[in-house]
Amino acid sequence: MQNTPIAFITGATSGFGQAAARYFADKGWALVLSGRREDRLKALSDELSARVPVHTATLDVRDADAVIDMVSNLPEGFKAIKALVNNAGLALAPQPSQDVDLTDWHTMIDTNIKGLVNVTHALLPTLIATGQGASIINIGSIAGQWPYRGSHVYGASKAFVKQFSYNLRCDLQGTGVRVTDLAPGIAETEFTLVRTKGDQAASDALYEGTIPLSADDIAEQIYYIATLPDHMNINRLEVMPVRQSWNGFHIDRDQA
Numbered sequence: 001m002q003n004t005p006i007a008f009i010t011g012a013t014s015g016f017g018q019a020a021a022r023y024f025a026d027k028g029w030a031l032v033l034s035g036r037r038e039d040r041l042k043a044l045s046d047e048l049s050a051r052v053p054v055h056t057a058t059l060d061v062r063d064a065d066a067v068i069d070m071v072s073n074l075p076e077g078f079k080a081i082k083a084l085v086n087n088a089g090l091a092l093a094p095q096p097s098q099d100v101d102l103t104d105w106h107t108m109i110d111t112n113i114k115g116l117v118n119v120t121h122a123l124l125p126t127l128i129a130t131g132q133g134a135s136i137i138n139i140g141s142i143a144g145q146w147p148y149r150g151s152h153v154y155g156a157s158k159a160f161v162k163q164f165s166y167n168l169r170c171d172l173q174g175t176g177v178r179v180t181d182l183a184p185g186i187a188e189t190e191f192t193l194v195r196t197k198g199d200q201a202a203s204d205a206l207y208e209g210t211i212p213l214s215a216d217d218i219a220e221q222i223y224y225i226a227t228l229p230d231h232m233n234i235n236r237l238e239v240m241p242v243r244q245s246w247n248g249f250h251i252d253r254d255q256a
């Protein structure tokens with residue numbers, strides 16, 4: 001266990017986080033896994049702990065005190081984190097800004113921005129102690145780079161993730177800790193079910209007739225970034241499926 005690298009993954013109950021937990025376990029990493037759904041954490045721990053050491057904690061990343069408490073009480077053998085995967089996040093309200101409830105905007109800011117900041121702040125001393133080869137992998141999005149209708153605060157929160165990642169790199173220069181903004185495009189997970197507040201038909205329709213990224217595709221990229229040679233840092237990695245590209249500008253025209 002002494003030389004076993006440890007990954008700390010937020011949002012491990014579904015999608016990218018769950019796939020990353022499995023991927024890192026396959027490669028022999030020890031795992032600290034968190035999310036709000038305790039039953040799913042337990043099932044994942046039952047599945048993986050026969051192969052690698054696993055510590056789980058139910059955690060809402062929006063709760064800064066709970067994050068500090070969890071990180072300060074990591075059990076022996078799970079303290080020397082090598083890779084932090086800041087993955088917990090969500091989009092809400094795909095409709096235009098003018099039709100969105102303010103609470104949905106607040107939830108995205110509290111989770112995607114403040115939650116990611118809470119976890120990063122709590123783990124920075126540990127990651128700096130690990131030093132050379134440590135990584136912070138922040139899950140951004142193409143929405144942080146490219147505007148589209150209905151992206152509003154979600155895209156803006158991921159633009160924060162991008163710039164925070166770059167700025168962290170500046171401050172961590174000399175510590176050996178790498179920072180990456182991994183920005184996926186359309187990927188089939190529970191993401192759209194959450195975004196549409198449980199509309200399975202809308203979620204299915206989004207992914208129908210195309211080939212989106214899978215959670216496993218992104219897990220592989222996360223692992224690739226975490227295991228690069230110590231002297232290499234990928235600043236930002238944007239990944240889309242081949243069947244996704246950009247839209248044109250929208251022009252508002254008078255009716256003929």
Ligand SMILES: NC(=O)C1=CN([C@@H]2O[C@H](COP(=O)(O)OP(=O)(O)OC[C@H]3O[C@@H](n4cnc5c(N)ncnc54)[C@H](OP(=O)(O)O)[C@@H]3O)[C@@H](O)[C@H]2O)C=CC1
Pocket residue numbers: 010011012013014015016017034035036037059060061062087088089090091111115139140141142183184185186187188189190191192194
């Ligand atoms: N799927 C996609 O197309 C893309 C997704 N992303 C980003 O990838 C990340 C993972 O999303 P994805 O796997 O697709 O979606 P899922 O909905 O499948 O997974 C989201 C995960 O985040 C966790 N989570 C959400 N809110 C909180 C919270 N307050 N505290 C702790 N955990 C939380 C959920 O766990 P629980 O509910 O148990 O707390 C769940 O494990 C997100 O940051 C998302 O923005 C980026 C680009 C593309």
Ligand SMILES: O=CCS(=O)(=O)O
Pocket residue numbers: 140141142143184185186187
């Ligand atoms: O972050 C999610 C990808 S998309 O829905 O903005 O394309």
